[in-house]
Amino acid sequence: MLEAVSLSCRRGQRRVFSDLSVKLEAGQCCLVSGPNGSGKTSLLRILANIAQADAGQLLWHERPVQRNDSDYRRNLMYGGHAPGLNANLSVQENLDSLLLQDRVAWERQDYDQALRAGGLLAYRRVPLRQLSAGQRRRVFLVRLSLSNRPLWILDEQLTALDSAGQHFLGELIAQHLQRQGAVILTSHQALPWKLDVQHLDLGSAC
Ligand SMILES: Nc1ncnc2c1ncn2[C@@H]1O[C@H](COP(=O)(O)OP(=O)(O)OP(=O)(O)O)[C@@H](O)[C@H]1O
Numbered sequence: 342m343l344e345a346v347s348l349s350c351r352r353g354q355r356r357v358f359s360d361l362s363v364k365l366e367a368g369q370c371c372l373v374s375g376p377n378g379s380g381k382t383s384l385l386r387i388l389a390n391i392a393q394a395d396a397g398q399l400l401w402h403e404r405p406v407q408r409n410d411s412d413y414r415r416n417l418m419y420g421g422h423a424p425g426l427n428a429n430l431s432v433q434e435n436l437d438s439l440l441l442q443d444r445v446a447w448e449r450q451d452y453d454q455a456l457r458a459g460g461l462l463a464y465r466r467v468p469l470r471q472l473s474a475g476q477r478r479r480v481f482l483v484r485l486s487l488s489n490r491p492l493w494i495l496d497e498q499l500t501a502l503d504s505a506g507q508h509f510l511g512e513l514i515a516q517h518l519q520r521q522g523a524v525i526l527t528s529h530q531a532l533p534w535k536l537d538v539q540h541l542d543l544g545s546a547c
Pocket residue numbers: 352353355357375376377378379380381382383384546
């Protein structure tokens with residue numbers, strides 16, 4: 342499905358990683374670990390086609406991914422450190438505009454069910470600025486649950502989630518893998534789910 346071949350990344354004068362390869366097939370999950378500054382976010386941004394590697398190649402179903410490759414991007418959901426939501430809009434308004442952007446044709450009952458599963462049904466008309474950090478993260482998870490994209494690239498999405506929120510994310514990932522989606526994620530904590538994952542350790546920050 343996704344293959345990264347011999348990627349190198351420099352930030353400023355620093356070599357963050359080099360000759361890094363990773364392969365992700367349908368139904369597989371990869372956990373990228375490493376200490377602060379080891380390049381986890383840099384790698385995920387390259388895989389999400391938000392940033393460019395200094396060397397190496399990205400292949401999607403064996404097709405080379407180009408710079409700003411909109412065809413490739415339509416196949417993935419990227420969750421970064423900040424949920425990227427509009428603080429002045431309600432939960433529902435945020436979701437509606439994001440799902441439009443994601444080109445998701447949702448059914449009302451699936452939408453309500455996703456809000457319920459994310460613990461946000463009672464907050465649908467509440468502006469984002471009145472939500473906690475964990476609740477904002479859950480808005481992204483609801484969006485993720487309604488998306489129909491095969492590749493999920495999730496950077497530190499456990500941050501701020503309570504145990505119910507972590508359980509919700511674990512269920513979403515398990516269902517996604519069952520449907521032959523693929524997931525690559527980072528976490529500073531051990532994953533709180535029973536999942537078969539491959540590990541990519543970026544080792545010590547250089
Ligand atoms: N905007 C930037 N300009 C220059 N260097 C940067 C920039 N952002 C990050 N870096 C450097 O790139 C390296 C990798 O950063 P990155 O955010 O990918 O690490 P990380 O493993 O995700 O860290 P963390 O665990 O703290 O989230 C770090 O050494 C950092 O100093």
